[in-house]
Amino acid sequence: MGHWLERNIVEPGKLPLLLALAAFVLTFVITRVITRLIRAGKGPFGNVKAGGLHIHHVVPGVVLVVIGGFGAVAGGRQGFGAALAAVVFGVGAGLVLDEFALILHLDDVYWTEQGRQSVEVVVITAAMVGLLLAGFSPFGVNDISADELQDRGAVIANVVANFFFSLVALSKGKARLAIFGAVVPFVGLVGAVRLARPGSPWARRFYPGRPRARARAELRAYHHDRRWARLSRTLQDWIGGKPDRPEPARLPGRR
Known part of the structure; x- marks a missing residue:
């Protein structure tokens, strides 16, 4: 496990992406737990207000996304700074997308039918980032044999084909098949031909x-x-x- 992590995550420079994804998913889960406790009137939590104004958590989320994004650009892809910027960005993105429906409708629709769009966007985002994280890269890894390079090339060709079929499935209104088709072979093809x-x-x-x-x-x-x-x-x-x-x-x- 440690050897695989070193060769496929650390060495290609994907560790910040892994940290950002973990922070993103964990922030979303924690945020949903807290908001559901607030809604049920349980626990020590409550809505944040300033001068009678309800401060939605999308506000600190935007601030953290800006800080983490500019920090990642300034700090490069390696080192503690890149890891910290990735975590900050992931936390901010989790807070922002948890209220995606609020931004889309410009209204507090968090606990309405329209609020389900936030959950869908979070799931889609996590799936796509997971795809980027799990994808094999034929470049950026040292000491790759010819056979391994060929295998990685075949994997990337398969991913490109799946991505094409997923785009067709998406244009046909089959969003879920498109998402899973980018990861699972032939799922996108099913959505593309139906x-x-x-x-x-x-x-x-x-x-x-x-x-x-x-x-x-x-x-x-x-x-x-x-x-x-x-x-x-x-x-x-x-x-x-x-x-x-x-x-x-x-x-x-x-x-």
């Missing part, structure tokens, strides 16, 4: 003159959502907490 979801860029471009394909796509999307929507919502609730239920509409003249 029918596009209604409303996706691919469907808007290629399905207007094909009513049969459009109808098949709508029917498949309906059955897919009916089969997997509940599981997806359960997983999101487990990670980020259940959103608030909207207030029931009241008839005029009734209280």
